[in-house]
Amino acid sequence: xxxxxxxxxxxxxxxxxxxxxxxxxxxxxxxxxxxxxxxxxxxxxxxxxxxxxxxxxxxxxxxxxxxxxxxxxxxxxxxxxxxxxxxxxxxxxxxxxxxxxxxxxxxxxxxxxxxxxxxxxxxxxxxxxxxxxxxxxxxxxxxxxxxxxxxxxxxxxxxxxxxxxxxxxxxxxxxxxxxxxxxxxxxxxxxxxxxxxxxxxxxxxxxxxxxxxxxxxxxxxxxxxxxxxxxxxxxxxxxxxxxxxxxxxxxxxxxxxxxxxxxxxxxxxxxxxxxxxxxxxxxxxxxxxxxxxxxxxxxxxxxxxxxxxxxxxxxxxxxxxxxxxxxxxxxxxxxxxxxxxxxxxxxxxxxxxxxxxxxxxxxxxxxxxxxxxxxxxxxxxxxxxxxxxxxxxxxxxxxxxxxxxxxxxxxxxxxxxxxx
Amino acid sequence: xxxxxxxxxxxxxxxxxxxxxxxxxxxxxxxxxxxxxxxxxxxxxxxxxxxxxxxxxxxxxxxxxxxxxxxxxxxxxxxxxxxxxxxxxxxxxxxxxxxxxxxxxxxxxxxxxxxxxxxxxxxxxxxxxxxxxxxxxxxxxxxxxxxxxxxxxxxxxxxxxxxxxxxxxxxxxxxxxxxxxxxxxxxxxxxxxxxxxxxxxxxxxxxxxxxxxxxxxxxxxxxxxxxxxxxxxxxxxxxxxxxxxxxxxxxxxxxxxxxxxxxxxxxxxxxxxxxxxxxxxxxxxxxxxxxxxxxxxxxxxxxxxxxxxxxxxxxxxx
Numbered sequence: 001x002x003x004x005x006x007x008x009x010x011x012x013x014x015x016x017x018x019x020x021x022x023x024x025x026x027x028x029x030x031x032x033x034x035x036x037x038x039x040x041x042x043x044x045x046x047x048x049x050x051x052x053x054x055x056x057x058x059x060x061x062x063x064x065x066x067x068x069x070x071x072x073x074x075x076x077x078x079x080x081x082x083x084x085x086x087x088x089x090x091x092x093x094x095x096x097x098x099x100x101x102x103x104x105x106x107x108x109x110x111x112x113x114x115x116x117x118x119x120x121x122x123x124x125x126x127x128x129x130x131x132x133x134x135x136x137x138x139x140x141x142x143x144x145x146x147x148x149x150x151x152x153x154x155x156x157x158x159x160x161x162x163x164x165x166x167x168x169x170x171x172x173x174x175x176x177x178x179x180x181x182x183x184x185x186x187x188x189x190x191x192x193x194x195x196x197x198x199x200x201x202x203x204x205x206x207x208x209x210x211x212x213x214x215x216x217x218x219x220x221x222x223x224x225x226x227x228x229x230x231x232x233x234x235x236x237x238x239x240x241x242x243x244x245x246x247x248x249x250x251x252x253x254x255x256x257x258x259x260x261x262x263x264x265x266x267x268x269x270x271x272x273x274x275x276x277x278x279x280x281x282x283x284x285x286x287x288x289x290x291x292x293x294x295x296x297x298x299x300x301x302x303x304x305x306x307x308x309x310x311x312x313x314x315x316x317x318x319x320x321x322x323x324x325x326x327x328x329x330x331x332x333x334x335x336x337x338x339x340x341x342x343x344x345x346x347x348x349x350x351x352x353x354x355x356x357x358x359x360x361x362x363x364x365x366x367x368x369x370x371x372x373x374x375x376x377x378x379x380x381x382x383x384x385x386x387x388x389x390x391x392x393x394x395x396x397x398x399x400x401x402x403x404x405x406x407x408x409x410x411x412x413x414x415x416x417x418x419x420x
Numbered sequence: 421x422x423x424x425x426x427x428x429x430x431x432x433x434x435x436x437x438x439x440x441x442x443x444x445x446x447x448x449x450x451x452x453x454x455x456x457x458x459x460x461x462x463x464x465x466x467x468x469x470x471x472x473x474x475x476x477x478x479x480x481x482x483x484x485x486x487x488x489x490x491x492x493x494x495x496x497x498x499x500x501x502x503x504x505x506x507x508x509x510x511x512x513x514x515x516x517x518x519x520x521x522x523x524x525x526x527x528x529x530x531x532x533x534x535x536x537x538x539x540x541x542x543x544x545x546x547x548x549x550x551x552x553x554x555x556x557x558x559x560x561x562x563x564x565x566x567x568x569x570x571x572x573x574x575x576x577x578x579x580x581x582x583x584x585x586x587x588x589x590x591x592x593x594x595x596x597x598x599x600x601x602x603x604x605x606x607x608x609x610x611x612x613x614x615x616x617x618x619x620x621x622x623x624x625x626x627x628x629x630x631x632x633x634x635x636x637x638x639x640x641x642x643x644x645x646x647x648x649x650x651x652x653x654x655x656x657x658x659x660x661x662x663x664x665x666x667x668x669x670x671x672x673x674x675x676x677x678x679x680x681x682x683x684x685x686x687x688x689x690x691x692x693x694x695x696x697x698x699x700x701x702x703x704x705x706x707x708x709x710x711x712x713x714x715x716x717x718x719x720x721x722x723x724x725x726x727x728x729x730x731x732x733x734x735x736x737x738x
Contacts, residue, residue, distance in 0.1 A: 194624025200538040200560030200599055203623050272537030314517060316537040318558075 003416060004035035008044035008377060010346055010367070014371040017049060019373040022415040024062075027367040044377050047410055048345070051365040052084025052117075052374030053352040057151070057176070057230060057254060057302035058327065060086075060119075063095025063104060069307040069394045071105060071119065073111035077305070077327035077392040079117050084374035084414045085362060086117055086305075086327075090124035091152040097124035097135040099143035108146050116374075116414030120362070122176065125164045130155060134164055141171045146360055147364075149176035151230055152277075154212060156182050162219050169225045174360065176228045177216050179237070180278065185209035189317050191233075191264040191279040199270065201317060204279055206234035213237045217244035217251050226250035228359060233259050233278040235288035239272060242297055252299040252359050257333035258324050258399070260290050260342070266399055269305050272313045272320035275398040276306070290342055293351065299359060301351040304329045307395030325398050328391040332405035339406060373416035382408040429728045433545040433552040436561040437604040441514070445604065451724040452717070458495060458666075459719055464605050469498035472730045475528040476502045477520075478555065479510065479535045484691055484715065485555050485564070489532050492722035498730065516540065517547060524548050529730045533557075538596075549656040551729035559594050559622075565690050566600035568721040572710045573645055574718075576686045582609030585682075587639055589615045589673060590649030590698050593622045597690045598649060602628055606621070615639035616671070619660040640677040648673050648699045663677065664697060676702040678708065686710050 007019040014030035018039075026033075035041050060074035071088075078086050088105065090096035096105065102121045109119035117303035125148050127133045137148055148168045155161050165175050183207035190196050202346060213229050217240060220227040222355025230257045231382050244251040258276065263286045266274035274280060292298045303326025313320050334352070335342040343351075349366075357364030365371045383404050384390055412420035421538040431439060435692055440448075460465055469602060478486050484552055486502070493500045503523070509520050517537075523531060530551045533541050536585050538558030545552035558563040570581075577584055586605050592598045592614050601610050606629040614625065615633040625632060633639035640646065687699070687709045696700045704711060 192623045194627050197622035197624035197628075198599075200558050200622075201493075202598060270542060311515075315515060316535070316540045316543050319516070319538045 002036055003413070004039045004041045005044050005377070006041060007034065007050065008047055008049035009418055010049040015049065017367070019413070019416050024367055024369060024371045024373050026369060031079065041409065046379065047058055048380050050082060050376050051353040051367065052376060052412070053082045053330070053358075054356040054362060054364065055083045055086045055303050055305070055327065055330070056300060056356045056360060058086045058088050059091065059307065059323070060088045062092065062108060063101065063268070063308060067394070068309050070293040071108040071391065073394045074305070074307075074317045074327065075109060075113045075117050075119065077249060079113070079412055079419045080392045080409055081326060081327045081329070082331045082376040082378065082409050082411075082412060083117050085120060087120045087122050087147060087360065088149045089122050089149060091129055095124050095128050096121055096139070096145070097129070098128050099139045102140055102143035106259040113419070115417045117420055118414070120144075120146040120360070121146045122146065122263050123152070123173065125175065126155065126160065129153045131155045131160065134160065134167060137167055137171055137173060141173055142357060145173070146362070147174045147176050147228075148232065149178065150176045151176060154178045154180040154182055158215055158219065161216055163223050163224065165219065165223055165227065172229050172361070174226050176230050177213070178230050179209050179212040179216065180204075180289070181208040181212045184211065185290040188279065190267050190275065191281045193264055193282050195267060197265045200266070206236050206281055206285065209234045209278055210236035210240050214240045217241070217249055220244070220251060221247060221249040226252070229253040229257055231259075231278060231302065232289065232298060233281050233285065234279070235285040238288055238292045238297060240260065245297070252355075253297070254300045254302045255289055255293065255298050256302055256326065257330055258326070259286065260293060260337060261333060262286070262399060267317070270317045271399065272317055273316065273324070273397055273401065275317060275320050276304075276324045277322035294343060294347065298352070301334065301355045302332070303327055305393070306397075307393050307396045309395055310397075312399045317389055323397060325391075325393050325395055328393055329386060329398060329400055329405065331409065332384070332407040333400070335380060335407035336405065374414050376409050376412040376420070378407050378409045380407050382406070384408050424446070429732055432729075432732070433541075433546055434563050434725055434729060435541050435552065435554045437524065437563045437566050437600045442607060444581055445567070445608065448567060448721070448724050448728065449571050449574060451727065452567075452720040453721040456717075456720040456728075458723075459716065461583055464495050464600050465497060466495070467497045468727060469496035469730050471492065472498040472529040473496045473527065474500045474726060475523055475531045476500055476531040476672050477531050478502070478504055478554070479533065479540075482534050482555065484718065485534060488718040489722050489726070491554065492719050493605060493726055495719070496723055496726060498529075498726065509628040516544065520544050520548055530726055538568070551732070553725060556596055557601070558596065560596050561600050562596040562724055563600055564725055565597050566716070567599055567725070568605040568714055568718040569647065569688055569690070570719040571721050572688065573686065575713070576710060577644065581605065584644040585611045585613065585642065585728055587613045587615060587646045588644040588649065589636065589639070589646055590671060590691045591652055592616045592625070592649070592695065593620045594652050595649050598728070601647065602630055606630075613643065617661065617667075636673070636677055637680065640680045643681045643685060644680065645688060646673055646678070649693055650690065650692060651698045653694070670696050672696065672700055673703055675703060678703065690714070
């Protein structure tokens with residue numbers, strides 16, 4: 001079957017995209033070639049064409065916390081957000097530290113979304129995420145995990161981090177590192193700074209992230225192995241990453257749209273919707289992150305989609321769990337950065353598709369002949385408001401709730417099949 | 421009383437002194453002064469709030485504040501009901517929201533809440549239609565303590581806050597009293613100094629409207645009042661200090677420090693006191709000490725707070 005997307009806007013120019021089965025055949029200037037006979041035609045005039053996004057950091061909560069999110073609802077949110085693939089973290093219940101849990105996740109995905117978005121489980125680095133003993137990484141890799149991480153619970157023991165990096169490397173798995181010195185950071189509710197001092201709550205100093213990132217980047221250099229630094233929030237961590245990259249360390253890094261758009265003043269009034277781990281930092285951190293994303297020091301964007309039920313976030317700041325949902329909103333939030341000239345449209349391709357695919361060794365769509373036909377079309381001018389009727393995630397814990405956002409997915413094809 | 425016939429008390433709740441204007445504060449203190457007269461009568465009761473209900477919802481332990489509110493309400497003839505965490509369904513896992521909604525369904529006019537979580541009172545006030553008074557939330561705010569401190573010093577300072585210097589001494593980082601007092605006294609024109617080891621100072625304090633000292637001998641020079649804070653012994657588990665003896669040697673307010681201060685220096689302490697640790701025994705009982713005046717001022721000030729909130733009607737003068 002052949003599909004022709006006509007008159008789509010791609011990097012500012014009108015194009016036609018021809019798809020053969022599950023692959024891209026050609027992308028040409030609009031109107032250059034007539035659509036082949038018998039071809040299904042989708043006129044995308046006014047819409048922007050994007051490669052399918054890859055979100056390398058989500059929490060889908062199944063098994064164990066299905067009231068917050070399950071694999072079906074999480075992948076539905078991903079599909080409507082333009083994500084063709086997501087990597088889901090292991091802090092489920094039970095933890096994804098055995099092949100049976102990985103297989104269960106993949107089966108649930110295949111049942112609910114047989115044509116995508118594709119689910120790629122991330123193996124727990126340590127048994128039960130307890131930071132004490134290494135999980136059976138070979139078994140987890142064989143079951144379908146594509147990376148390894150102790151996300152949610154940083155590993156304090158540097159020796160164990162070293163062994164996980166080494167063992168994972170043999171299996172071709174990259175270590176996604178949640179950097180947070182738990183002793184420097186214990187019991188925090190938000191960033192340590194002027195706002196936490198005013199509100200009278202315990203803060204987490206930015207150095208707790210940077211110190212552990214430095215430790216693990218040095219380990220990666222010593223071992224000659226890659227490390228991926230998760231959800232960078234602090235300017236100081238960027239300095240450490242720049243230092244590592246300058247020395248030739250195989251270090252890559254991610255941050256989330258909310259760290260680019262918000263700072264810790266979002267927690268004024270004890271706003272639990274803005275409580276996230278790592279915490280929203282100060283304005284200078286936010287500005288440094290924006291610069292780092294633009295120049296490529298930060299390799300990729302991720303959502304760190306962390307759904308929580310409304311009743312869990314409805315409480316005092318110390319009762320509420322950390323987390324912001326992201327899959328439904330990431331496109332609009334990133335497009336907001338483009339509209340404000342902080343990013344270019346081409347940066348979106350790099351940050352959400354090309355680099356995550358390279359880092360995690362996944363197929364990606366660069367619109368070259370033979371590339372996987374993973375793409376979506378969005379209306380850059382459509383204004384929408386996140387709320388119960390417009391989001392597909394089960395949970396709506398986001399500080400952007402009720403705000404007017406620009407950019408809405410109008411069609412999403414994965415492997416040449418339309419899923420939205 | 422600074423009678424201003426056009427004055428309207430605009431607040432549904434009292435959550436933090438940051439919500440108060442200078443006029444709000446002075447109006448409240450004037451009202452407290454008028455209630456103080458009642459507290460000196462042989463029969464200390466007036467029918468002002470007869471038929472009103474005040475719930476004392478103290479999720480965290482308290483002696484002074486809770487009793488003070490209770491006495492204040494009763495002297496105005498309000499009915500009071502008391503609820504603690506151990507005596508409530510919070511202990512059975514009920515959420516703060518549901519407990520509060522249950523309380524509200526019983527029709528109180530004012531809920532006074534103390535809670536260990538910063539922001540708890542604000543959270544409660546957002547969801548309830550009755551007035552909420554913050555009786556202390558975590559490390560954040562203790563507005564009635566700041567108001568009663570202000571009331572106590574207004575008497576001692578003959579109503580003049582501008583040009584005075586107040587030193588707040590001790591564990592600033594974990595003190596809701598310090599945060600509220602810094603704001604209130606700064607707003608009234610008083611210079612505020614803080615003195616503490618760096619481990620007991622909050623993040624961002626350099627941007628507060630204060631002078632910061634780590635040396636008590638320097639900090640105490642020429643001040644008009646010293647407010648000692650309780651050293652929260654439970655905090656020492658996280659190694660903020662080497663030991664209590666060393667803290668006492670450096671930060672316990674003694675007569676030598678007061679000798680460097682202004683000639684008519686006053687000493688305040690929100691209590692409970694750790695005598696010999698943050699305040700020398702003889703200083704706590706010296707004529708300069710306003711500790712017991714603070715307790716008395718607490719009743720008058722809280723009578724004023726309860727009166728203003730329980731009788732407030734939108735758009736009508738109180």
